[in-house]
Amino acid sequence: MNKDKILIVDDKEENLISLEYILSDFNVEIVKAFSGEEALKYSLKDEFAMAILDVQMPGMDGYETLELMRHRKKTKYLPVIFVSAIHQSDFHIMKGIETGAVDFIPKPIIPEVLKGKVSVFLDLYRQRKELNLVLKYLENKNEELIIAKDKAEEATRAKSMFLANMSHEIRSPMNGILGLSRLMLNETENGEHQDMLKVVTTSGEHLLQIINDILDFSKIEAGQIDLECIDFDIRKLCDTIYQLLNFRAIEKGIDFSIDIDEDIPDTLRGDSFRLNQIIMNLTNNAVKFTLKGAVKVTIRLLEKNEDWVSLHFSIKDTGIGIPDKAQKTLFREFTQSDSSISRQYGGTGLGLAISKNLTNLMGGKIKLQSKQDVGTEFMFELKFEYKEKEMTTIPESNTDFPQDLSILVAEDNPINQKVAVLTLRQLGLTCDVAKNGLEALQMYKQNNYDIILMDMQMPVLDGINASQKIRSHEANENIGNTTYIIALTASASSEDKQVCLDAGMNNFISKPFKKEELEAVLSQGVKTTHKYD
Known part of the structure:
Protein backbone atom coordinates (compact mmCIF):
# COMPACT_ATOMS: atom_id res chain seq x y z
CA MET A 1 0.00 0.00 0.00
CA ASN A 2 1.36 3.41 -1.00
CA LYS A 3 2.22 5.76 1.83
CA ASP A 4 0.65 9.20 2.17
CA LYS A 5 2.99 11.94 1.03
CA ILE A 6 4.05 15.20 2.66
CA LEU A 7 5.80 17.87 0.58
CA ILE A 8 8.51 19.91 2.37
CA VAL A 9 10.01 22.94 0.62
CA ASP A 10 13.14 24.87 1.64
CA ASP A 11 16.12 26.19 -0.29
CA LYS A 12 18.56 24.98 2.40
CA GLU A 13 19.30 21.28 2.53
CA GLU A 14 20.01 21.29 6.29
CA ASN A 15 16.50 22.62 6.94
CA LEU A 16 14.98 19.87 4.80
CA ILE A 17 17.00 17.24 6.64
CA SER A 18 15.82 18.66 9.97
CA LEU A 19 12.17 18.62 8.86
CA GLU A 20 12.52 15.09 7.53
CA TYR A 21 13.94 13.95 10.87
CA ILE A 22 11.10 15.59 12.87
CA LEU A 23 8.50 13.87 10.65
CA SER A 24 10.23 10.48 10.71
CA ASP A 25 7.77 9.13 13.30
CA PHE A 26 4.87 9.42 10.85
CA ASN A 27 4.22 6.58 8.43
CA VAL A 28 4.49 8.83 5.37
CA GLU A 29 6.70 9.43 2.36
CA ILE A 30 8.59 12.73 2.50
CA VAL A 31 9.10 14.54 -0.81
CA LYS A 32 11.72 17.31 -0.71
CA ALA A 33 11.81 20.37 -2.94
CA PHE A 34 14.55 23.03 -2.96
CA SER A 35 12.52 25.80 -4.61
CA GLY A 36 9.00 27.00 -5.32
CA GLU A 37 9.29 25.95 -8.95
CA GLU A 38 10.28 22.42 -7.95
CA ALA A 39 7.44 22.27 -5.44
CA LEU A 40 4.90 23.21 -8.14
CA LYS A 41 6.26 20.47 -10.39
CA TYR A 42 5.90 17.83 -7.69
CA SER A 43 2.41 19.05 -6.76
CA LEU A 44 1.23 18.46 -10.32
CA LYS A 45 2.69 14.97 -10.39
CA ASP A 46 1.73 13.58 -6.96
CA GLU A 47 -1.08 13.85 -4.43
CA PHE A 48 0.01 15.17 -1.05
CA ALA A 49 -1.68 15.06 2.36
CA MET A 50 -0.18 18.47 3.19
CA ALA A 51 2.81 20.73 2.53
CA ILE A 52 5.32 22.52 4.79
CA LEU A 53 6.59 25.58 2.95
CA ASP A 54 9.43 27.97 3.73
CA VAL A 55 8.60 31.65 3.22
CA GLN A 56 12.00 33.10 2.32
CA MET A 57 13.45 31.46 -0.78
CA PRO A 58 15.36 32.89 -3.74
CA GLY A 59 13.42 33.31 -6.96
CA MET A 60 9.84 32.35 -6.12
CA ASP A 61 9.14 32.80 -2.38
CA GLY A 62 6.65 30.82 -0.33
CA TYR A 63 3.77 33.28 -0.78
CA GLU A 64 4.08 33.23 -4.58
CA THR A 65 4.33 29.44 -4.59
CA LEU A 66 1.18 28.98 -2.49
CA GLU A 67 -0.75 31.55 -4.53
CA LEU A 68 -0.03 29.52 -7.69
CA MET A 69 -1.03 26.31 -5.89
CA ARG A 70 -4.39 27.82 -4.95
CA HIS A 71 -5.10 28.53 -8.62
CA ARG A 72 -4.73 24.84 -9.48
CA LYS A 73 -7.59 22.43 -8.95
CA LYS A 74 -5.36 19.67 -7.57
CA THR A 75 -3.81 21.84 -4.84
CA LYS A 76 -6.60 24.37 -4.28
CA TYR A 77 -7.44 22.94 -0.83
CA LEU A 78 -4.07 21.41 0.06
CA PRO A 79 -3.29 22.24 3.75
CA VAL A 80 -0.07 24.30 3.79
CA ILE A 81 1.90 25.32 6.88
CA PHE A 82 4.36 28.19 6.50
CA VAL A 83 7.65 28.05 8.42
CA SER A 84 9.76 31.16 8.70
CA ALA A 85 12.17 33.12 10.85
CA ILE A 86 10.18 36.34 10.20
CA HIS A 87 7.07 35.24 12.11
CA GLN A 88 7.26 38.17 14.48
CA SER A 89 6.01 40.49 11.75
CA ASP A 90 2.20 40.89 11.76
CA PHE A 91 2.42 41.75 8.08
CA HIS A 92 3.92 38.39 7.17
CA ILE A 93 1.53 36.44 9.37
CA MET A 94 -1.54 38.13 7.88
CA LYS A 95 -0.13 37.78 4.38
CA GLY A 96 0.33 34.06 4.99
CA ILE A 97 -3.29 33.68 6.08
CA GLU A 98 -4.59 35.76 3.17
CA THR A 99 -2.56 33.65 0.74
CA GLY A 100 -4.24 30.52 2.04
CA ALA A 101 -1.94 28.96 4.65
CA VAL A 102 -3.57 27.03 7.51
CA ASP A 103 -0.84 27.94 10.01
CA PHE A 104 2.42 29.83 10.48
CA ILE A 105 5.25 28.27 12.55
CA PRO A 106 8.39 30.21 13.56
CA LYS A 107 11.96 29.06 13.17
CA PRO A 108 13.68 27.50 15.01
CA ILE A 109 10.93 24.90 14.87
CA ILE A 110 9.74 23.27 18.10
CA PRO A 111 9.36 19.58 17.09
CA GLU A 112 6.38 18.91 19.39
CA VAL A 113 4.43 21.87 17.93
CA LEU A 114 5.05 20.83 14.34
CA LYS A 115 4.26 17.18 15.07
CA GLY A 116 0.99 18.10 16.72
CA LYS A 117 -0.21 20.22 13.82
CA VAL A 118 0.93 17.71 11.19
CA SER A 119 -0.85 14.92 13.08
CA VAL A 120 -4.18 16.80 12.93
CA PHE A 121 -4.07 17.48 9.19
CA LEU A 122 -2.73 14.00 8.43
CA ASP A 123 -5.63 12.46 10.36
CA LEU A 124 -8.14 14.64 8.53
CA TYR A 125 -6.62 13.69 5.17
CA ARG A 126 -6.81 9.99 6.01
CA GLN A 127 -10.37 10.30 7.26
CA ARG A 128 -11.34 12.04 4.03
CA LYS A 129 -9.67 9.29 1.99
CA GLU A 130 -11.42 6.65 4.03
CA LEU A 131 -14.76 8.39 3.64
CA ASN A 132 -14.31 8.67 -0.13
CA LEU A 133 -13.39 4.99 -0.34
CA VAL A 134 -16.50 4.06 1.63
CA LEU A 135 -18.74 6.16 -0.60
CA LYS A 136 -17.19 4.69 -3.73
CA TYR A 137 -17.58 1.20 -2.35
CA LEU A 138 -21.27 1.82 -1.63
CA GLU A 139 -21.85 3.08 -5.16
CA ASN A 140 -20.25 -0.03 -6.67
CA LYS A 141 -21.66 -2.59 -4.23
CA ASN A 142 -25.33 -1.73 -3.79
CA GLU A 143 -26.29 -5.41 -4.05
CA GLU A 144 -24.34 -6.27 -0.90
CA LEU A 145 -26.94 -4.75 1.44
CA ILE A 146 -25.50 -5.82 4.78
CA ILE A 147 -21.99 -4.62 3.99
CA ALA A 148 -23.36 -1.41 2.53
CA LYS A 149 -25.31 -0.71 5.74
CA ASP A 150 -22.24 -1.22 7.95
CA LYS A 151 -20.09 0.96 5.74
CA ALA A 152 -22.71 3.70 5.64
CA GLU A 153 -22.80 3.82 9.45
CA GLU A 154 -19.00 4.01 9.55
CA ALA A 155 -19.08 6.78 6.98
CA THR A 156 -21.53 8.76 9.14
CA ARG A 157 -19.26 8.45 12.16
CA ALA A 158 -16.23 9.44 10.10
CA LYS A 159 -18.12 12.42 8.68
CA SER A 160 -19.19 13.59 12.13
CA MET A 161 -15.63 13.32 13.45
CA PHE A 162 -14.27 15.09 10.38
CA LEU A 163 -16.77 17.94 10.66
CA ALA A 164 -16.19 18.34 14.39
CA ASN A 165 -12.40 18.39 13.97
CA MET A 166 -12.55 20.83 11.07
CA SER A 167 -14.96 23.14 12.89
CA HIS A 168 -12.69 23.24 15.94
CA GLU A 169 -9.57 23.86 13.85
CA ILE A 170 -11.20 26.72 11.94
CA ARG A 171 -12.34 28.60 15.07
CA SER A 172 -8.76 29.45 16.11
CA PRO A 173 -7.80 31.29 12.90
CA MET A 174 -11.29 32.82 12.86
CA ASN A 175 -10.44 34.37 16.22
CA GLY A 176 -7.50 36.10 14.53
CA ILE A 177 -9.53 37.28 11.55
CA LEU A 178 -12.54 38.57 13.51
CA GLY A 179 -10.46 39.84 16.42
CA LEU A 180 -8.15 41.95 14.29
CA SER A 181 -10.93 43.22 12.01
CA ARG A 182 -12.98 44.36 15.04
CA LEU A 183 -9.95 46.01 16.60
CA MET A 184 -9.11 47.83 13.38
CA LEU A 185 -12.76 48.86 12.95
CA ASN A 186 -12.69 50.52 16.37
CA GLU A 187 -9.45 52.39 15.64
CA THR A 188 -9.78 53.57 12.04
CA GLU A 189 -11.57 56.81 11.20
CA ASN A 190 -11.36 56.41 7.43
CA GLY A 191 -14.92 55.88 6.18
CA GLU A 192 -13.91 53.75 3.19
CA HIS A 193 -11.70 51.56 5.37
CA GLN A 194 -14.51 51.18 7.88
CA ASP A 195 -16.86 49.97 5.14
CA MET A 196 -14.30 47.39 4.00
CA LEU A 197 -13.66 46.22 7.55
CA LYS A 198 -17.41 45.88 8.15
CA VAL A 199 -17.60 43.59 5.12
CA VAL A 200 -14.71 41.50 6.47
CA THR A 201 -16.27 41.32 9.94
CA THR A 202 -19.78 40.51 8.68
CA SER A 203 -18.42 37.84 6.33
CA GLY A 204 -16.36 36.35 9.16
CA GLU A 205 -19.36 36.26 11.49
CA HIS A 206 -21.43 34.60 8.78
CA LEU A 207 -18.71 31.99 8.27
CA LEU A 208 -18.55 31.44 12.03
CA GLN A 209 -22.30 30.82 12.12
CA ILE A 210 -21.91 28.19 9.39
CA ILE A 211 -19.08 26.57 11.38
CA ASN A 212 -21.26 26.54 14.50
CA ASP A 213 -24.12 24.94 12.55
CA ILE A 214 -21.82 22.22 11.24
CA LEU A 215 -20.42 21.56 14.70
CA ASP A 216 -23.89 21.47 16.26
CA PHE A 217 -25.15 19.11 13.60
CA SER A 218 -22.22 16.71 14.09
CA LYS A 219 -22.81 16.77 17.87
CA ILE A 220 -26.53 16.10 17.43
CA GLU A 221 -25.71 13.15 15.17
CA ALA A 222 -23.34 11.78 17.80
CA GLY A 223 -25.87 12.33 20.62
CA GLN A 224 -23.55 14.71 22.46
CA ILE A 225 -25.94 17.63 23.05
CA ASP A 226 -26.66 18.23 26.76
CA LEU A 227 -29.35 20.76 27.64
CA GLU A 228 -28.69 23.43 30.29
CA CYS A 229 -31.24 24.57 32.85
CA ILE A 230 -30.71 28.20 33.82
CA ASP A 231 -32.86 31.26 34.54
CA PHE A 232 -33.46 33.59 31.60
CA ASP A 233 -35.68 36.44 30.48
CA ILE A 234 -37.52 35.47 27.30
CA ARG A 235 -38.25 39.12 26.50
CA LYS A 236 -34.56 40.03 26.59
CA LEU A 237 -33.80 36.96 24.47
CA CYS A 238 -36.31 38.05 21.83
CA ASP A 239 -35.12 41.66 21.99
CA THR A 240 -31.60 40.48 21.09
CA ILE A 241 -32.99 38.54 18.11
CA TYR A 242 -34.96 41.61 17.05
CA GLN A 243 -31.87 43.83 17.20
CA LEU A 244 -29.86 41.35 15.11
CA LEU A 245 -32.46 40.79 12.37
CA ASN A 246 -34.43 44.03 12.16
CA PHE A 247 -31.75 45.82 10.15
CA ARG A 248 -31.97 43.08 7.48
CA ALA A 249 -35.73 43.49 7.38
CA ILE A 250 -35.36 47.26 7.00
CA GLU A 251 -32.89 46.76 4.13
CA LYS A 252 -35.44 44.54 2.34
CA GLY A 253 -38.35 46.88 3.07
CA ILE A 254 -40.39 44.35 5.07
CA ASP A 255 -42.02 44.66 8.51
CA PHE A 256 -40.55 42.64 11.36
CA SER A 257 -42.18 42.32 14.79
CA ILE A 258 -42.16 40.14 17.90
CA ASP A 259 -45.31 39.81 20.04
CA ILE A 260 -45.09 38.17 23.50
CA ASP A 261 -48.07 37.53 25.79
CA GLU A 262 -48.06 39.78 28.82
CA ASP A 263 -49.12 36.81 31.00
CA ILE A 264 -45.87 34.94 30.32
CA PRO A 265 -43.67 35.14 33.46
CA ASP A 266 -40.58 37.32 33.35
CA THR A 267 -38.20 34.56 34.40
CA LEU A 268 -38.25 31.14 32.77
CA ARG A 269 -35.90 28.25 33.48
CA GLY A 270 -34.41 26.11 30.70
CA ASP A 271 -31.81 26.13 27.93
CA SER A 272 -32.00 29.72 26.68
CA PHE A 273 -29.06 29.22 24.30
CA ARG A 274 -30.80 26.41 22.40
CA LEU A 275 -34.15 28.23 22.43
CA ASN A 276 -32.42 31.28 20.98
CA GLN A 277 -30.84 29.05 18.32
CA ILE A 278 -34.22 27.62 17.28
CA ILE A 279 -36.01 30.99 17.09
CA MET A 280 -33.01 32.63 15.41
CA ASN A 281 -32.76 29.94 12.72
CA LEU A 282 -36.48 30.00 11.91
CA THR A 283 -36.74 33.80 11.98
CA ASN A 284 -33.57 34.29 9.94
CA ASN A 285 -35.02 31.97 7.29
CA ALA A 286 -38.31 33.88 7.34
CA VAL A 287 -36.53 37.20 6.73
CA LYS A 328 -41.79 16.25 3.23
CA THR A 329 -37.97 16.53 3.08
CA LEU A 330 -37.56 20.05 4.42
CA PHE A 331 -36.12 19.05 7.80
CA ARG A 332 -33.48 16.75 6.37
CA GLU A 333 -29.88 17.90 6.74
CA PHE A 334 -28.23 19.68 3.79
CA THR A 335 -31.66 20.00 2.14
CA GLN A 336 -33.51 23.02 0.74
CA SER A 337 -36.88 23.09 -0.94
CA ASP A 338 -35.41 23.67 -4.39
CA SER A 339 -31.89 23.21 -5.75
CA SER A 340 -31.99 26.76 -7.03
CA ILE A 341 -32.76 28.14 -3.55
CA SER A 342 -29.20 27.68 -2.29
CA ARG A 343 -27.84 29.49 -5.33
CA GLN A 344 -30.26 32.41 -5.02
CA TYR A 345 -30.48 32.78 -1.24
CA GLY A 346 -27.44 30.92 0.13
CA GLY A 347 -27.30 28.70 3.18
CA THR A 348 -26.08 25.23 4.17
CA GLY A 349 -29.47 23.55 4.58
CA LEU A 350 -28.61 22.72 8.21
CA GLY A 351 -30.67 25.34 10.07
CA LEU A 352 -34.03 23.56 9.93
CA ALA A 353 -32.52 20.14 10.68
CA ILE A 354 -30.79 21.58 13.76
CA SER A 355 -33.95 23.41 14.86
CA LYS A 356 -36.04 20.25 14.55
CA ASN A 357 -33.56 18.13 16.52
CA LEU A 358 -33.14 20.75 19.26
CA THR A 359 -36.92 21.15 19.58
CA ASN A 360 -37.28 17.37 19.92
CA LEU A 361 -34.54 17.32 22.59
CA MET A 362 -36.42 20.02 24.54
CA GLY A 363 -39.65 17.97 24.43
CA GLY A 364 -41.42 19.72 21.57
CA LYS A 365 -42.18 19.19 17.91
CA ILE A 366 -41.98 21.60 14.96
CA LYS A 367 -44.90 21.86 12.57
CA LEU A 368 -45.33 24.01 9.49
CA GLN A 369 -48.08 25.41 7.28
CA SER A 370 -47.05 26.83 3.94
CA LYS A 371 -48.46 27.81 0.59
CA GLN A 372 -46.26 28.63 -2.35
CA ASP A 373 -46.07 32.36 -3.16
CA VAL A 374 -48.24 33.13 -0.08
CA GLY A 375 -46.09 32.44 2.96
CA THR A 376 -44.99 30.03 5.67
CA GLU A 377 -45.64 29.56 9.39
CA PHE A 378 -43.43 27.41 11.63
CA MET A 379 -44.91 26.43 15.01
CA PHE A 380 -43.72 24.56 18.08
CA GLU A 381 -44.66 24.19 21.74
CA LEU A 382 -42.30 23.93 24.73
CA LYS A 383 -42.64 23.75 28.52
CA PHE A 384 -40.50 25.74 30.97
CA GLU A 385 -40.29 26.09 34.72
CA TYR A 386 -40.81 29.68 35.81
CA LYS A 387 -40.50 32.26 38.59
CA GLU A 388 -43.07 34.97 39.22
CA LYS A 389 -40.41 37.40 40.39
CA GLU A 390 -38.31 39.19 37.80
CA MET A 391 -34.63 38.30 37.59
CA THR A 392 -32.20 40.59 39.36
CA THR A 393 -30.60 42.94 36.87
CA ILE A 394 -26.93 42.15 36.38
CA PRO A 395 -24.86 45.32 36.64
CA GLU A 396 -22.92 46.42 33.62
CA SER A 397 -19.20 45.60 33.45
CA ASN A 398 -16.98 48.01 35.33
CA THR A 399 -14.53 49.37 32.80
CA ASP A 400 -12.57 51.31 35.43
CA PHE A 401 -9.99 48.58 35.98
CA PRO A 402 -7.31 48.99 38.70
CA GLN A 403 -4.10 50.54 37.38
CA ASP A 404 -1.93 47.81 38.90
CA LEU A 405 -4.02 44.90 37.58
CA SER A 406 -1.54 42.22 36.44
CA ILE A 407 -2.66 39.92 33.60
CA LEU A 408 -1.00 36.94 31.92
CA VAL A 409 -2.12 35.65 28.51
CA ALA A 410 -1.20 31.99 27.95
CA GLU A 411 -1.61 31.31 24.21
CA ASP A 412 0.59 29.42 21.74
CA ASN A 413 -0.84 30.91 18.54
CA PRO A 414 1.01 34.17 17.66
CA ILE A 415 -2.04 35.65 15.90
CA ASN A 416 -4.32 34.95 18.85
CA GLN A 417 -1.64 36.39 21.14
CA LYS A 418 -1.76 39.62 19.16
CA VAL A 419 -5.59 39.71 19.27
CA ALA A 420 -5.60 39.31 23.05
CA VAL A 421 -2.85 41.92 23.60
CA LEU A 422 -4.50 44.52 21.34
CA THR A 423 -7.97 43.93 22.81
CA LEU A 424 -6.62 44.37 26.33
CA ARG A 425 -4.82 47.51 25.18
CA GLN A 426 -8.14 48.96 23.97
CA LEU A 427 -9.47 48.31 27.49
CA GLY A 428 -6.54 50.27 28.91
CA LEU A 429 -4.75 47.15 30.17
CA THR A 430 -1.33 45.57 29.61
CA CYS A 431 -0.30 41.94 29.92
CA ASP A 432 2.53 39.44 29.75
CA VAL A 433 2.42 36.55 27.27
CA ALA A 434 3.33 32.88 27.76
CA LYS A 435 3.70 30.58 24.75
CA ASN A 436 2.63 27.35 26.53
CA GLY A 437 1.23 26.07 29.80
CA LEU A 438 4.60 25.30 31.37
CA GLU A 439 5.87 28.81 30.66
CA ALA A 440 2.63 30.21 32.09
CA LEU A 441 3.09 28.18 35.27
CA GLN A 442 6.67 29.40 35.69
CA MET A 443 5.74 33.03 35.04
CA TYR A 444 2.83 32.77 37.48
CA LYS A 445 5.12 31.56 40.27
CA GLN A 446 7.43 34.51 39.67
CA ASN A 447 4.76 37.24 39.35
CA ASN A 448 1.60 35.97 41.10
CA TYR A 449 -0.76 37.45 38.47
CA ASP A 450 -4.24 38.69 39.38
CA ILE A 451 -5.83 37.26 36.23
CA ILE A 452 -4.70 34.62 33.73
CA LEU A 453 -6.30 34.16 30.31
CA MET A 454 -5.51 30.48 29.74
CA ASP A 455 -5.80 28.75 26.34
CA MET A 456 -6.97 25.15 26.75
CA GLN A 457 -4.88 23.56 24.00
CA MET A 458 -1.17 24.38 24.16
CA PRO A 459 2.06 22.43 23.59
CA VAL A 460 4.32 21.16 26.42
CA LEU A 461 1.56 21.67 29.03
CA ASP A 462 -2.08 22.38 28.18
CA GLY A 463 -4.28 24.91 29.94
CA ILE A 464 -6.21 22.33 31.97
CA ASN A 465 -3.08 20.81 33.54
CA ALA A 466 -1.47 24.23 33.99
CA SER A 467 -4.54 25.46 35.90
CA GLN A 468 -4.56 22.35 38.09
CA LYS A 469 -0.88 22.90 38.94
CA ILE A 470 -1.54 26.56 39.79
CA ARG A 471 -4.38 25.59 42.14
CA SER A 472 -2.17 22.92 43.72
CA HIS A 473 0.60 25.47 44.24
CA GLU A 474 -1.83 27.93 45.85
CA ALA A 475 -3.06 25.21 48.22
CA ASN A 476 0.46 24.06 49.17
CA GLU A 477 1.64 27.64 49.78
CA ASN A 478 -1.58 28.66 51.60
CA ILE A 479 -2.15 31.55 49.18
CA GLY A 480 -5.33 33.36 50.13
CA ASN A 481 -5.79 35.71 47.16
CA THR A 482 -6.05 33.10 44.45
CA THR A 483 -5.51 33.99 40.80
CA TYR A 484 -8.64 34.39 38.66
CA ILE A 485 -8.24 32.02 35.68
CA ILE A 486 -10.32 32.52 32.53
CA ALA A 487 -10.34 29.67 30.00
CA LEU A 488 -9.77 30.60 26.34
CA THR A 489 -10.94 27.93 23.93
CA ALA A 490 -11.98 27.40 20.33
CA SER A 491 -14.82 25.21 21.59
CA ALA A 492 -18.11 26.61 22.82
CA SER A 493 -19.64 23.45 24.32
CA SER A 494 -21.03 23.17 27.85
CA GLU A 495 -18.97 19.99 28.28
CA ASP A 496 -15.71 21.87 27.75
CA LYS A 497 -16.90 24.60 30.09
CA GLN A 498 -17.45 22.02 32.83
CA VAL A 499 -13.98 20.53 32.23
CA CYS A 500 -12.48 24.00 32.77
CA LEU A 501 -14.44 24.58 35.98
CA ASP A 502 -13.49 21.14 37.27
CA ALA A 503 -9.81 22.01 36.68
CA GLY A 504 -10.13 25.04 38.96
CA MET A 505 -10.73 27.76 36.39
CA ASN A 506 -13.13 30.55 37.33
CA ASN A 507 -14.65 31.56 34.01
CA PHE A 508 -14.85 30.69 30.34
CA ILE A 509 -14.74 32.62 27.04
CA SER A 510 -14.81 31.04 23.60
CA LYS A 511 -12.93 32.17 20.50
CA PRO A 512 -13.52 34.27 18.57
CA PHE A 513 -14.48 36.69 21.34
CA LYS A 514 -15.61 40.31 21.23
CA LYS A 515 -14.06 43.11 23.26
CA GLU A 516 -17.28 43.48 25.28
CA GLU A 517 -17.24 39.78 26.19
CA LEU A 518 -13.64 39.96 27.36
CA GLU A 519 -14.39 43.14 29.30
CA ALA A 520 -17.29 41.41 31.08
CA VAL A 521 -15.28 38.39 32.28
CA LEU A 522 -12.35 40.61 33.33
CA SER A 523 -14.76 42.78 35.31
CA GLN A 524 -16.06 39.68 37.10
CA GLY A 525 -12.47 38.68 37.80
CA VAL A 526 -11.65 42.05 39.34
CA LYS A 527 -14.73 41.88 41.59
CA THR A 528 -13.86 38.33 42.65
CA THR A 529 -10.20 39.07 43.42
CA HIS A 530 -10.03 40.01 47.11
CA LYS A 531 -7.23 42.50 46.40
CA TYR A 532 -9.77 44.95 44.99
CA ASP A 533 -12.55 44.65 47.51
Missing part, protein backbone atom coordinates in the same frame (compact mmCIF):
# COMPACT_ATOMS: atom_id res chain seq x y z
CA LYS A 288 -34.28 35.63 4.09
CA PHE A 289 -37.13 34.17 2.02
CA THR A 290 -39.54 37.13 2.36
CA LEU A 291 -39.26 39.68 -0.43
CA LYS A 292 -42.25 41.83 0.58
CA GLY A 293 -44.80 41.98 3.36
CA ALA A 294 -43.95 41.00 6.92
CA VAL A 295 -42.33 38.55 9.32
CA LYS A 296 -43.93 38.14 12.75
CA VAL A 297 -42.78 36.13 15.78
CA THR A 298 -45.58 35.37 18.25
CA ILE A 299 -45.24 33.69 21.66
CA ARG A 300 -48.49 32.75 23.43
CA LEU A 301 -49.19 31.26 26.86
CA LEU A 302 -51.07 27.96 26.45
CA GLU A 303 -51.12 26.61 29.99
CA LYS A 304 -49.77 27.56 33.41
CA ASN A 305 -49.67 25.77 36.76
CA GLU A 306 -47.70 26.26 39.95
CA ASP A 307 -44.43 24.93 38.52
CA TRP A 308 -44.35 25.34 34.73
CA VAL A 309 -45.78 27.10 31.71
CA SER A 310 -46.51 25.77 28.23
CA LEU A 311 -45.74 28.21 25.42
CA HIS A 312 -46.71 28.26 21.74
CA PHE A 313 -44.15 29.76 19.35
CA SER A 314 -45.05 30.94 15.85
CA ILE A 315 -42.78 32.39 13.15
CA LYS A 316 -44.95 33.55 10.27
CA ASP A 317 -43.91 35.23 7.01
CA THR A 318 -45.37 36.35 3.68
CA GLY A 319 -42.43 34.91 1.73
CA ILE A 320 -41.97 32.60 -1.23
CA GLY A 321 -43.61 29.63 0.50
CA ILE A 322 -42.73 25.95 0.25
CA PRO A 323 -44.18 23.52 -2.33
CA ASP A 324 -46.16 20.59 -0.86
CA LYS A 325 -43.69 18.04 -2.23
CA ALA A 326 -40.69 19.82 -0.71
CA GLN A 327 -42.29 20.00 2.75
